[in-house]
Amino acid sequence: DVQLVESGGGLVQAGESLRLSCAASGLDFDDYVIAWFRQAPGKDREGVSVINNRDRRVYYDDSVEGRFTMSSDNVKNTVYLNMNSLKPEDTAVYYCAAENSVPPTFEVDEYDYWGQGIQVTVSS
Numbered sequence: 554d555v556q557l558v559e560s561g562g563g564l565v566q567a568g569e570s571l572r573l574s575c576a577a578s579g580l581d582f583d584d585y586v587i588a589w590f591r592q593a594p595g596k597d598r599e600g601v602s603v604i605n606n607r608d609r610r611v612y613y614d615d616s617v618e619g620r621f622t623m624s625s626d627n628v629k630n631t632v633y634l635n636m637n638s639l640k641p642e643d644t645a646v647y648y649c650a651a652e653n654s655v656p657p658t659f660e661v662d663e664y665d666y667w668g669q670g671i672q673v674t675v676s677s
Contacts, residue, residue: 555579555666557649562671565639573634575649575668582630585653589634591645600659612657639675646670
């Protein structure tokens, strides 16, 4: 079975940094697109960043471009999201998601596999 397990969330102050990890198992890691999404209370789930492990290209939503960096370790089968200069509006539950039948996308419905989510809270 495919499993995605997020870790690294927590409470920080505005301007600080966090690193999220998503450990993947049960899949051919190098053949998957893996994305980070987030969902704030009362809002839709939105894409943050996505990596195509086939060519290691990374794409970001405009709201995090220049502040967040996504990377992938194909030895540990883990993707990371380094989040710098955090803002209160980055507060959300963050999810990683994986799919191997689509190109990189922020369309929630295109992903079959999801982690359980992890809370990130940024205080002002």
